[in-house]
Amino acid sequence: MRLAIIGAGFTGTQTALELLRRLPPGSHILLHERSGVFGPGLAYSTAHADHLLNVRAANMSAFEDDPSHFLRWLWAGDLPGPAVPPSGHAFMPRGLYGRYLAETLAAAEAQVAPAVTVERSARPVIGVDEAPDGVDLKFADGDRCRVDLVVVATGNNPPQWPFPEGLAAVDPFRLIGDPWDDGELGRIGPDDDVVILGTGLTAVDVVTLLGRRGHRGRITALSRRGLLPSVHEQTRPWKPFLVPGEDPRPLAYLRRVRDEVRKAALEGIGWRSVIDALRPATQDLWRALPLAERQRFLRHLRPWWEVHRHRMAPQVAEGIFALRDAGQFAVKAGRIRGWAAAPEGLAISLGPKGGGAAERLTAAFAVNCTGVSVDYRRISAPLVRHLLDRGLARPDSLGLGFDVDENFGLIAADGTASRRLFALGPPCKGALWEITAVPDIRKQSRAFALRLFPDRDRGTPS
Known part of the structure; x- marks a missing residue:
């Protein structure tokens, strides 16, 4: 099998890591990253030590089923700065996390070679065309190549200037x-x-x-x-309290959250623990909301969610x-x-x-610093424009990314879901809402790989 992953920031790297654990011998991954830097992506390429992760080190493993993988890497290395405590309650430099991703990807490639191979390329992919027996990638230099599956893992789009008048x-x-x-x-x-x-x-x-x-x-x-x-503070575990499908309205969710915050306060536990308890169910809670209720959330609650969650x-x-x-x-x-x-x-x-x-x-x-551009109708990136103009993809109904099905297949302009073209990470924001942070993307990439290869696992790289 030949697979192409377009983008090798966190989403593309994470997808490659999960696939390398499961691909059968003889498989080949084409990993395309136009920057030529594989692993860190934009978010984790900063060289400034003051740019810290916004998630505790304990929650930043690249592997959902190996939660201490990042901590073991930190403890094993001769790294500058204070030692990371056993609890993992530390906020590490983002550039250091980028190094972790790059080294983990290299280790995973070495672990499976030569049975499974990875070809890294910095050639920009500007288009894809589905064929009866595969997908043709089109490069900026005019070259083409045929693969079986394509994962669009292009991450976040640059911000656009608000109110252009003047x-x-x-x-x-x-x-x-x-x-x-x-x-x-x-x-x-x-x-x-x-x-x-x-x-x-x-x-x-x-x-x-x-x-x-x-x-x-x-x-x-x-x-x-x-x-x-x-601001992050030390939290304590709080039990899950929202069930997807029960009264799927943002107002009902808000009332329950407020009730739980009051209960937690009586036990001396802060609101952050309550918000963190939502994390495992956030995507399912979002999917349970009808379209009109999702729109209502975006109009009225989105800013408040952002400042409490991130x-x-x-x-x-x-x-x-x-x-x-x-x-x-x-x-x-x-x-x-x-x-x-x-x-x-x-x-x-x-x-x-x-x-x-x-x-x-x-x-x-x-x-x-207005945030990433999510309205794909206004994005000029060649690959995005190609997918939309050819009808191979369409924007989701909320204007937050691509429309995808439950398997993350791109939904074409005619409403059919592709079985060869997929999107992972931030382009799926309309479908999943929380899909920009490491824990959410690693969960999605693992689910994607398991759907393709449910019975194979070589384990995580050491």
Whole structure:
């Protein structure tokens, strides 16, 4: 069997790891990653030690059925920094986790060779075409090759600038569209005022980096509600309490969560334990919601879920709050109404939350941390455009990614589900909701591999 995995960040790497455990002898994986860096992906390629994982090390194993795999790797290595405690309650640098993924992939390849082989390629895949006996991959250089199955594991798409009116008048030098590009962020001088669009974890990373660089200028983060992520604290186990299918409405879910938080408080247990208890069932709870109820959740509860579910590491929060208390960092709530050039660099018209006269904010630079683009109708990536334009895939009904069936097969424009083209990871957000964090993606990739090869397992690489 010949399989192609397009993308070798966490999703593609994780899919390769699970398949390498199960593929029969003679199989071949084509692993395509246009960056040429296999394993870390964008999320875990950062070299900054202050960019920490937002999940405890104990929960970051690459293998769902081997939960201590990452901890064993940490304990076995001669790594800088404090020792990881036996509990695994530590938030490690993201770049270190990227190294773990790269080394684990290399070990898995060595474990199965030569019976199963992996071919790594940095050639961009710009299209796929289904044939009666396989799938043809089309590369940017015009070359083609035939495989049996394709997994689209392209991860997250870059953010798009909100409210483009007036944006063309702003000097592009002042607009930093990729918050992970050190070259772009390096344009910011230590005394420059900066506006950050978004107040989520990516914005937190940018503020942290600027603070560590000794930035002296004013930093202002903007979002509709002005909510920063909550902070991780030590949690205690809390029993599952929501059953998928029972009163599938966001309002009913919210009431149950609030009831459980009150019960937990009586036992001296914080709300974080209650939210964490939802994790094993989150995808099933989402799937149980009718479409109208999913839309209602997105309209009313999504921001509150995000700030409670996706939290900052404690040491990161300390730095953020120190900058805020010093008056250097502030968060504002409102909607962007327009852009303009200004002597300082740029100006933003911000309509305050609740209405009223707009506020004019000026800065030398704006950094786009609004989050990944999920509306595939607006994404210009060649492979996405090819799949949609050829009718091989369609956007899901919520505009959060590709439409997929229960086996993660891409659903074509005519409503038929493919048995050769699959999507895993963030492109499945509309179907699964929680599918961006390591625990969720490793669960999905394992389920996918087990459906293909239920009776084979070589075990995890040491």
